Amino acid sequence: MINSDNPINIPRLNQIVFQNSNVLPVHRKHMVALSIKDLTVQYQSQKKKVCAVDHVSFSYKENESIGIAGESGCGKSTLGLAIMKTLQENASVVGEILLGDKSILSMSDAEFTKDIRWKQISMVFQGAMNSLDPVFTIKKQFEEILKKHSFEGNYKQTIESTILSVGLTHSVLDKYPHEISGGMKQRVVIAMALVLKPKMVIADEPTTALDVLVQAQIMILLKKLKKEGLSIMLISHDLGIISEIAEKVGIMYAGQIVEFGNMQDIYRNPKHPYTIALLDSIPKLGETKKITPLKGNPPSLVNPPSGCRFYDRCPQAMEKCKKEPPKIKTESGFVMCWLHE
Numbered sequence: 598m599i600n601s602d603n604p605i606n607i608p609r610l611n612q613i614v615f616q617n618s619n620v621l622p623v624h625r626k627h628m629v630a631l632s633i634k635d636l637t638v639q640y641q642s643q644k645k646k647v648c649a650v651d652h653v654s655f656s657y658k659e660n661e662s663i664g665i666a667g668e669s670g671c672g673k674s675t676l677g678l679a680i681m682k683t684l685q686e687n688a689s690v691v692g693e694i695l696l697g698d699k700s701i702l703s704m705s706d707a708e709f710t711k712d713i714r715w716k717q718i719s720m721v722f723q724g725a726m727n728s729l730d731p732v733f734t735i736k737k738q739f740e741e742i743l744k745k746h747s748f749e750g751n752y753k754q755t756i757e758s759t760i761l762s763v764g765l766t767h768s769v770l771d772k773y774p775h776e777i778s779g780g781m782k783q784r785v786v787i788a789m790a791l792v793l794k795p796k797m798v799i800a801d802e803p804t805t806a807l808d809v810l811v812q813a814q815i816m817i818l819l820k821k822l823k824k825e826g827l828s829i830m831l832i833s834h835d836l837g838i839i840s841e842i843a844e845k846v847g848i849m850y851a852g853q854i855v856e857f858g859n860m861q862d863i864y865r866n867p868k869h870p871y872t873i874a875l876l877d878s879i880p881k882l883g884e885t886k887k888i889t890p891l892k893g894n895p896p897s898l899v900n901p902p903s904g905c906r907f908y909d910r911c912p913q914a915m916e917k918c919k920k921e922p923p924k925i926k927t928e929s930g931f932v933m934c935w936l937h938e
């Protein structure tokens with residue numbers, strides 16, 4: 598039977614019981630909706646332009662969380678960095694990112710830092726736990742964040758309540774990064790993203806490089822934070838992980854969102870052949886069916902082919918797929934594929 602909280606029956610997460618009596622609720626202000634319209638991000642590298650995000654549009658409402666899924670290099674991290682206005686200098690961004698009714702892209706950097714970054718939206722960067730500074734204690738690193746954002750409240754109280762909210766004890770604050778485990782480091786970087794009580798956190802591959810038990814603990818932590826009112830954008834190559842958290846899912850392929858909709862609709866009735874291939878790549882409990890890997894590689898984003906970008910790998914490709922596929926409305930979103938015109 599399908600569990601409505603977890604339509605994919607993932608053994609490694611939903612079979613594990615995790616209890617942590619230290620976890621305290623963090624109260625947040627109202628959450629806010631995010632809307633992305635026709636967003637394009639290009640990187641200029643020497644003589645080449647790489648279009649990492651290509652005319653991406655989607656939105657989700659207050660109280661919702663979203664997953665962005667796709668292979669490495671599909672543009673999902675760039676999408677997160679664009680929302681955080683943290684792209685490299687050689688990146689150009691066009692389109693619209695609205696947080697509530699505020700246009701993020703039309704804000705100056707100073708305005709964004711003052712009002713939005715870390716206070717309304719923060720990010721757990723990919724591999725962030727490995728970038729903790731080895732020569733400072735965890736407490737010192739929290740203090741630096743608060744200083745950087747001109748925090749005027751009580752440092753000690755704020756840091757201690759945040760560290761408790763991710764299931765760690767105060768004792769971790771006096772430790773150096775090498776003195777704590779990978780799972781604890783990941784909780785620390787999540788706590789750092791939460792220290793100014795943002796309404797939304799973008800978590801980029803927060804469970805990668807962690808063993809399955811620690812992955813489960815981090816996912817349970819994210820679910821707890823979501824229940825307390827945090828809106829999460831979870832970026833992952835793993836649709837199983839996303840199914841644990843998100844109400845909405847965007848499937849990204851070669852810089853484009855090729856399918857978007859409610860998690861339940863996409864898991865129960867995936868429409869794009871790439872979504873189907875991603876779902877087929879997840880091992881399921883009790884299933885003996887051999888997993889079939891998707892052959893081939895995504896196209897280069899320097900000169901992406903015209904027509905459907907999945908054409909070379911698609912088992913259902915047709916002649917007309919050489920033309921740009923239409924965006925077809927679905928029950929709760931859209932799919933970009935000629936099969937559904």
Ligand code: SF4
Nearest residue numbers: 905908911918934935
């Ligand atoms: Fe496959 Fe054609 Fe759909 Fe692209 S448009 S995913 S090639 S069927």
